[in-house]
Amino acid sequence: MKRTTLKEVAALAGVSYQTVSKVINRQLQVSRDTEERIWQAISASGYQPNQIARSMRTQRSRLIGYTWAPSPPDQPNPILDLFLHSMTKTAEENGYHLLCFPYGADLSRMEGYQELIATRRVDGFILSGVEFADPRVQFLLEKDFPFVAFGRSSPGMVFPYVDVDGAAGMRQVTEHLIAQGHRRIAVLAWPEGSRTGQERLNGYTWAMRDAGIEGLSNWIVRGEGQVAFGIEAARGWLTMPENQRPTAIAAFNDLMAIGAMQAAREVGLEVGVNLAITGYDDTPLIQYLSPPLTSVRQPVWQAGQCAIKILTDIMDGKHAVKSQALLEPQLVVRASSSFTLRK
């Protein structure tokens, strides 16, 4: 079979040779119609701008590896859909695609990453769910292999990341509750040693201190984020004498907040009337709970876009002007906390 040339494709599409070449290599934005015409001409002519051949020349796969922890059954992943769409779109705009690979439950074992590097399957990685002293960060830094993390790790570990400012998020929640008249504000926090949990706890602590409120140590309870834990912890608080029990419970995720709402129902307290409860993540459907749950929304699209842009700049050898980005989350106030506390 005679090999079709780029020139023939260009003639068929009625554009110049350079335009076809640049569109194929994603170095040029053209109108949707022109792009459609070019791909149709490529398809009709049988021309193959073969990514395999291009990879052989450049020894680059133009793929970005990503994996993430699966959510337990019955628990939603509130960011996955938007995060993946944001990343695939931004990657494509920069001439890359996203390769998803299986999640290894044991983070200290690097097989998945090792294999993708050794086989030259990917040119870089996006990491999420980053923790203190994250072994993946250490491994990739040692290998000097391109990556960008969604989330920070231990202080002193310097690497490119995008993160949402969890301290700012919990500060917004706490200041909102204080503004509604609350002073006895308890938190359902993450376990000791959680990177994200530490940030969020700082936001709470700072807001309480700035308002001159002395928090009690038993107002902070740490759990694994399950509904059952929220029920149990909230029961403990809500059965205290009325003049001592918290008037507001701020949870570090929506599931623990849902648990606290169930505990309130058990003891006959009315959330949104004489008890405020807030969540975190703005999981879909929480606006349909009774009452709708106040929560914190993360700028997920922006996070995915920003992470990929930093990574493609690194992989393409461009100087990353700003290789670390901290994004601001947004408080979404709903009926579970919007009332003013009567003294």
Added chain:
Amino acid sequence: MKRTTLKEVAALAGVSYQTVSKVINRQLQVSRDTEERIWQAISASGYQPNQIARSMRTQRSRLIGYTWAPSPPDQPNPILDLFLHSMTKTAEENGYHLLCFPYGADLSRMEGYQELIATRRVDGFILSGVEFADPRVQFLLEKDFPFVAFGRSSPGMVFPYVDVDGAAGMRQVTEHLIAQGHRRIAVLAWPEGSRTGQERLNGYTWAMRDAGIEGLSNWIVRGEGQVAFGIEAARGWLTMPENQRPTAIAAFNDLMAIGAMQAAREVGLEVGVNLAITGYDDTPLIQYLSPPLTSVRQPVWQAGQCAIKILTDIMDGKHAVKSQALLEPQLVVRASSSFTLRK
């Protein structure tokens, strides 16, 4: 730099040359420890079982393309996380990886698919959200390019698919409601022309007919799946005279069921006591609504696994013994419908 050979890797890992070769090419399952030792030896020796070189030899990318419609904000995608994990894991077990690409809102434009085929970026596709006369199915059939659809299309279009039996799902729901004493059962259905909607409606119609119940045409209302639509449609039914209004509302997704629950609250009916409501999809968090919502759970892991297995068999030229699979969904009964209707 001297090129490391496979023999040196084998010596380092303490296994045979054949074992290393087969593990790299995924033709052999070994223990986790052996596999870990082999990848460490590969990494330490600098040996590169280069996927790029292998692709050049075989002209195969060993990538599977997948894209999906993004969910609107505040609406969950109840299957995405599990479906992707199931597919990435099964793909890897068969020597493939999943490539995610941006979703083109206009299904009739095939740019995304055309480009990935023309550049030999992928060896096959998984499709989801398949509709009647789906243009992607027609396009890929014409191209004779490997794909497997999650969902069926028009009768007469023959292609490999995995689907969940929506008729069986709605039949289970309807039979459950009839068994609890309901006869006036209304449905919040999908719009005319929806492939999935037609299946589910058949399940309802068959169950009603088998029970000898004559359904009224105004018991079937079609909407786009939003909460707001569920509210509006349910208001119409619930304001009818008591001896005429439906005692059960079965929705084709959880969001419309949530809308119906809100409408019931407005008119003072108590869901789970004198009105039954059911959803579909078993979206995370619906077990925390008041009352918890009965729904239908799809075998998502099995669907992803099955779709990839059929596709890799096709791509690898193996005879696909069973290239179409219809899986059974599972009714999950909760308080919103578990009561027996008093006559």
